[in-house]
Amino acid sequence: MIRQEIPAPREDEMTVADPQGLANAETFPALLIANARERGQRPASREKEFGIWQSWTWQEVHDEARALALGLVALGMQPGDRMAIIGSNRPRLYWSIVACQMAGGVPVPVYQDAVAEEMAFILDHCEARFALAEDQEQVDKVLSIQERLPTITHILYEDPRGLRNYDHSTLHDYAEVQKLGRAAEAEQGPAMDARIARMQGSDTCVMLYTSGTTGKPKGVVLSHDNILITARAAAEFDGLTEQDSMLAYLPLAWVGDFIFSMGQAYVCGFCVACPESADTMHADLRELGPTYFFAPPRIFESLLTMVTIRMEDAGAIKRWLFARFMAHAKAMEAKRRAGSPLTGWENFLTRLGEILVYGPLKNVLGMTRVRVAYTAGEAIGPDLFAFYRSIGVPMKQLYGQTEASVFITQHPDDAVDPETVGVPTPGVEIQIREGGEVFYRSPGVFVEYYKNPAGTRETKDEEGWVATGDAGFFDERTGQLRILDRAKDVGKLADGKLFAPKYLENKLKFFPNILEAVVFGHERDRCMAMVNIDLSAVGNWAERNNIAYGSYQELSQHPRVLEMIEEHVRDTNRSLAEDPMLSHCQIARFLVLHKELDADDGELTRTRKVRRRFISEKFEDLVTALYSDMGEITTETEVTYEDGRKGAIRATLKIRDAETFPPAHARPTADRAA
Amino acid sequence: MNHPVAEAAKDDSTYAAEEEARGLAPHRVGEVVMEVRNITLRFGGVTAIRDISFDIREGEIRAIIGPNGAGKSSMLNVINGFYHPQEGEIWFRGARRRGMRPHQIARQGIARTFQNIALFKGMTTLDNIMTGRLTKMKRGLVWQALWAGPAEAEEIRHREAVEKIIDFLEIQHIRKTPVGRLPYGLQKRVELGRALAAEPKLLLLDEPMAGMNVEEKEDMCRFILDVNDEFGTTIVLIEHDMGVVMDIADRVVVLDYGAKIADGTPDEVRTNQNVIDAYLGVPHE
Numbered sequence: 019m020i021r022q023e024i025p026a027p028r029e030d031e032m033t034v035a036d037p038q039g040l041a042n043a044e045t046f047p048a049l050l051i052a053n054a055r056e057r058g059q060r061p062a063s064r065e066k067e068f069g070i071w072q073s074w075t076w077q078e079v080h081d082e083a084r085a086l087a088l089g090l091v092a093l094g095m096q097p098g099d100r101m102a103i104i105g106s107n108r109p110r111l112y113w114s115i116v117a118c119q120m121a122g123g124v125p126v127p128v129y130q131d132a133v134a135e136e137m138a139f140i141l142d143h144c145e146a147r148f149a150l151a152e153d154q155e156q157v158d159k160v161l162s163i164q165e166r167l168p169t170i171t172h173i174l175y176e177d178p179r180g181l182r183n184y185d186h187s188t189l190h191d192y193a194e195v196q197k198l199g200r201a202a203e204a205e206q207g208p209a210m211d212a213r214i215a216r217m218q219g220s221d222t223c224v225m226l227y228t229s230g231t232t233g234k235p236k237g238v239v240l241s242h243d244n245i246l247i248t249a250r251a252a253a254e255f256d257g258l259t260e261q262d263s264m265l266a267y268l269p270l271a272w273v274g275d276f277i278f279s280m281g282q283a284y285v286c287g288f289c290v291a292c293p294e295s296a297d298t299m300h301a302d303l304r305e306l307g308p309t310y311f312f313a314p315p316r317i318f319e320s321l322l323t324m325v326t327i328r329m330e331d332a333g334a335i336k337r338w339l340f341a342r343f344m345a346h347a348k349a350m351e352a353k354r355r356a357g358s359p360l361t362g363w364e365n366f367l368t369r370l371g372e373i374l375v376y377g378p379l380k381n382v383l384g385m386t387r388v389r390v391a392y393t394a395g396e397a398i399g400p401d402l403f404a405f406y407r408s409i410g411v412p413m414k415q416l417y418g419q420t421e422a423s424v425f426i427t428q429h430p431d432d433a434v435d436p437e438t439v440g441v442p443t444p445g446v447e448i449q450i451r452e453g454g455e456v457f458y459r460s461p462g463v464f465v466e467y468y469k470n471p472a473g474t475r476e477t478k479d480e481e482g483w484v485a486t487g488d489a490g491f492f493d494e495r496t497g498q499l500r501i502l503d504r505a506k507d508v509g510k511l512a513d514g515k516l517f518a519p520k521y522l523e524n525k526l527k528f529f530p531n532i533l534e535a536v537v538f539g540h541e542r543d544r545c546m547a548m549v550n551i552d553l554s555a556v557g558n559w560a561e562r563n564n565i566a567y568g569s570y571q572e573l574s575q576h577p578r579v580l581e582m583i584e585e586h587v588r589d590t591n592r593s594l595a596e597d598p599m600l601s602h603c604q605i606a607r608f609l610v611l612h613k614e615l616d617a618d619d620g621e622l623t624r625t626r627k628v629r630r631r632f633i634s635e636k637f638e639d640l641v642t643a644l645y646s647d648m649g650e651i652t653t654e655t656e657v658t659y660e661d662g663r664k665g666a667i668r669a670t671l672k673i674r675d676a677e678t679f680p681p682a683h684a685r686p687t688a689d690r691a692a
Numbered sequence: 693m694n695h696p697v698a699e700a701a702k703d704d705s706t707y708a709a710e711e712e713a714r715g716l717a718p719h720r721v722g723e724v725v726m727e728v729r730n731i732t733l734r735f736g737g738v739t740a741i742r743d744i745s746f747d748i749r750e751g752e753i754r755a756i757i758g759p760n761g762a763g764k765s766s767m768l769n770v771i772n773g774f775y776h777p778q779e780g781e782i783w784f785r786g787a788r789r790r791g792m793r794p795h796q797i798a799r800q801g802i803a804r805t806f807q808n809i810a811l812f813k814g815m816t817t818l819d820n821i822m823t824g825r826l827t828k829m830k831r832g833l834v835w836q837a838l839w840a841g842p843a844e845a846e847e848i849r850h851r852e853a854v855e856k857i858i859d860f861l862e863i864q865h866i867r868k869t870p871v872g873r874l875p876y877g878l879q880k881r882v883e884l885g886r887a888l889a890a891e892p893k894l895l896l897l898d899e900p901m902a903g904m905n906v907e908e909k910e911d912m913c914r915f916i917l918d919v920n921d922e923f924g925t926t927i928v929l930i931e932h933d934m935g936v937v938m939d940i941a942d943r944v945v946v947l948d949y950g951a952k953i954a955d956g957t958p959d960e961v962r963t964n965q966n967v968i969d970a971y972l973g974v975p976h977e
Contacts, residue, residue: 066864665757
């Protein structure tokens with residue numbers, strides 16, 4: 019192992035502007051060197067292997083990365099060469115990112131679950147010369163597309179299992195490359211030190227391909243400045259330090275993982291742990307008890323579902339305690355949000371609850387020590403949000419994009435509102451332009467889309483403002499940003515008032531009994547909804563209430579199911595009435611669909627997004643009926659079976675009126691909002 | 693596999709030559725480790741196996757196939773010492789075996805899995821695999837019960853070996869789960885893990901892929917090949933799925949009604965008329 023001597027800075031250098039110091043280092047390689055020098059013995063990476071947590075200090079990470087970097091140079095890596103990194107969250111893959119930068123290359127993390135076709139596009143588009151694949155599975159994938167990738171010259175792999183008998187003329191074991199690098203230290207080391215010293219913040223740091231819901235993925239080029247300035251600003255905002263820790267379990271190729279597990283970890287010097295395998299994430303989370311945690315809403319939801327299911331199996335006393343204290347927690351959370359102080363008795367109950375319920379619950383979830391928890395990516399249900407906050411997990415939302423190096427807005431600790439996404443991260447400017455679209459400008463704004471100047475110009479104007487494609491506004495009550503919908507989906511009612519269908523649909527979908535919802539209202543006088551029941555939730559409910567049904571269709575039209583959905587729509591309307599911007603969007607009438615919306619029938623995209631226009635054409639008779647005063651309608655719908663055959667189902671659907679509420683904000687305030 | 697070299701494996705000799713040209717050690721099959729000579733096994737009046745002979749070479753994957761009731765599992769039980777044939781000899785590593793009990797055979801380095809999974813349902817994956825280390829435990833009951841000093845050190849050593857197997861089979865997420873709660877495919881994998889824990893020289897697998905879906909089968913194939921490749925373990929395998937057998941086996945024995953009807957490489961067996969008749973049936977005159 020090389021113990022590269024890192025020169026200690028002279029004292030006068032330490033004081034003001036040490037260009038190689040932690041606070042000023044402009045690039046990842048410089049930061050790694052600074053971390054190895056200043057907190058060399060603190061843990062930097064952890065991974066559970068053979069059932070035991072293994073850890074590496076910053077000094078060790080530096081040595082490992084340096085050996086790999088020299089090995090890459092020895093293999094012939096030239097400045098600017100792209101290296102694709104394909105695999106799950108493994109410390110060695112994270113080290114390879116910075117090693118690639120040290121060698122002068124540009125790392126391109128690729129989603130490991132990408133199919134060969136998708137991978138071929140990315141590797142070809144970025145003209146990768148090197149590829150680092152985690153294991154045999156990924157190596158096979160790269161080899162299968164190698165013929166189409168003339169630029170690839172070397173493939174590295176981390177896990178040698180099953181690869182022994184492969185052709186090793188272009189294939190290299192990670193450890194062997196490191197060995198090669200250690201041998202080349204004397205020869206190549208000084209040149210590399212000089213190159214690292216020459217690197218600037220404006221140099222390309224990483225290329226991340228956005229998954230792109232439309233068309234081909236785009237390669238977002240981010241500089242060291244983009245990542246590090248943003249990471250520093252956001253870390254300062256939340257007061258992250260080297261004492262923090264996190265679990266890296268989200269895809270390496272996702273910008274969020276890059277900014278948390280690389281950017282903020284290097285800036286703050288905290289330790290990033292990798293799970294033993296993708297399936298052990300929950301167990302690992304519990305063992306580690308990280309202080310910094312990020313998860314998209316669906317993960318928080320699956321954790322809550324797990325708790326709920328286990329509680330249903332628990333004994334009567336436990337169930338009673340859980341119900342009693344969760345009700346208390348919910349009431350207290352509402353009180354705290356309203357800003358009223360708790361009484362002595364309430365305080366006592368809260369403390370008792372912490373011992374009996376909240377504490378053990380957080381322990382099971384692995385969130386005992388969580389200090390900063392974020393969710394982002396999609397709208398999160400207010401109940402879900404309130405659940406975590408009420409048991410003492412300080413959950414917040416952030417709003418971000420790959421093009422912004424993630425952070426655009428985030429919640430401050432003391433002003434968290436589930437409806438908003440927070441205030442601009444320090445250094446970010448936000449404009450709401452014509453049509454309500456949100457624009458931002460920040461130090462994190464991407465350099466360009468790789469080999470796509472037209473796309474770059476379309477997204478980023480000359481002054482550096484970037485279109486988010488989302489419609490939103492600053493909430494009057496809190497001054498925080500609220501995101502409504504994709505800008506292109508936002509419409510207007512007949513009277514010209516704002517209509518945000520996805521926002522309404524999400525509100526409906528937060529009820530577990532509602533699987534999908536489609537809301538109509540663009541250029542109409544009122545809003546109407548079509549609802550899909552969730553068969554597992556409603557079916558379960560029907561079983562418990564002795565409601566017999568023969569089919570999905572029958573269940574969907576059962577009077578008690580309709581009553582239940584009507585109640586949900588009423589609750590939705592009640593909360594909409596509170597909203598100064600959207601109180602006019604209350605749902606007037608609704609029906610429950612007789613079939614599940616399905617991607618095979620073209621009603622949903624493959625990622626389960628509602629195709630509103632297609633649905634309004636396909637179910638035109640239903641939409642017409644909703645906007646008439648009919649009480650029921652008989653319809654026939656074409657369906658496609660799994661094997662591609664087509665059939666038709668006929669049904670009579672009830673249409674119900676939903677109760678609406680007068681807007682809570684009287685005329686004068688509503689005017690201001692408009 | 694899409695690997696160019698692997699594709700060449702259609703023709704074994706070209707494959708080996710090509711690999712040698714690239715400076716690699718091709719997969720070599722060594723000398724005979726076990727020889728089965730003229731085995732006949734009867735249960736009362738029923739003859740399960742009639743006069744069967746074949747050999748197993750070091751480092752190969754040897755498949756035994758045949759229609760239902762052909763005597764495949766009985767053959768495996770004979771090899772593993774569970775049944776004692778009325779006639780015939782078994783030679784293992786140059787010595788003739790006589791009247792051994794299954795546990796003695798296990799000590800010789802032969803491990804197996806079962807067609808109908810024989811795990812301890814109430815115990816965790818970890819404990820189940822740990823039981824596979826039984827033949828390697830040196831300390832006696834008293835030390836084990838005290839679980840101190842040398843017994844503890846030994847336990848740690850065995851736990852390490854077990855953890856390596858858990859990692860190898862990618863079952864970390866079910867380490868602490870009672871196996872009774874696991875789906876079928878995973879139970880099969882745990883059973884393979886327990887067999888591997890004994891560090892066998894010869895591994896007998898009784899229908900390792902029965903009842904699995906395509907994905908689980910592919911995983912299992914990969915594990916079997918990896919075991920063979922990484923540890924050099926000789927594997928004897930009974931399997932129904934012809935596709936699987938033809939893909940991974942080096943040599944195949946075909947049984948029908950207790951008798952051997954073919955023996956050779958997958959390609960030879962595939963074109964053998966007796967085998968085709970046994971599987972597809974023959975028209976009766």
